[in-house]
Amino acid sequence: MDREFWLSRWEEGRIGFHQGEVHPDLRTFLDQWLDESHHRILVPLCGKSVDIPFLAGRGHEVAGVEIAPAAVVAFHDEQRLHPFVDEDGPFRVFTSPGITVFCGDFFDLDPEICGTFDRVWDRAALVALDAPRRARYVARLRELLRPGAQVLLNRFTYDQAIMDGPPWSVSDDEVETLWAGADIQLLQRVDAIDQVHFRELGFEEWIVTTQLITLPG
Ligand SMILES: C[S@@+](CC[C@H](N)C(=O)[O-])C[C@H]1O[C@@H](n2cnc3c(N)ncnc32)[C@H](O)[C@@H]1O
Secondary structure, three states, X not given: OOHHHHHHHHHOOOOOOOOOOOOHHHHHHXXXXXXXXXXXXXXXXXXXXXXXXXXXXXXXXXXXEEOOHHHHHHHHHHOOOOOEEEEEOOEEEEEEOOEEEEEOOHHHOOHHHHOOEEEEEEEOOHHHOOHHHHXXXXXXXXXXXXXXXXXXXXXXXXXXXXXXXXXXXXXXXXXXXXXXXXXXXXXXXXXXXXXXXOHHHOOOOOEEEEEEEEOOO
């Protein structure tokens, strides 16, 4: 999906993916993903996720990257933040205590701009991208991650013949290929068909999988 697609979704308020509450799977697996130490956490394709202040509030340094200026403005308004705003290359950078939001294209991010991270919360990021972009996305993430970094991944798997993404269906095999060389631990797999009310669209199942991906140390 291109930039214009996401910009128009934000401008028209078509943001059904946004959740007003901290993601329940993040809460459930938080202690498995984060130990007592201080982490630098990347939230790619972050929208205006309330998970960002939740993680920052626990003492971690959190960076989001989001292409839609409308989302970035809404995030700061809703969180009542008054960021320092600066330009860095292709990004407009919004800095608040414990939180940095890079407004621009994730694929332009590099360690010289944002440093490196030891944790990633991937909720509705991998599945927001079509297959060619998913490979580029993981390749870029690997450049931004430190040895031993851990990605908490929340993704969907469904019958792609019924619907095109986003969100796209991402299979176990694809995750194993994308994250080859990493340890991939299954934390939870649930059929959420009755929560998402997609039976009327013809789906028989809507699988939500949460995985903990650990890069070699
Ligand atoms: C499905 S939404 C998920 C947002 C957020 N992760 C959440 O859980 O609410 C995907 C987000 O990625 C943003 N996005 C799409 N492509 C992007 C890119 N190349 N760089 C940065 N953000 C992008 C969209 O504007 C949108 O806000």
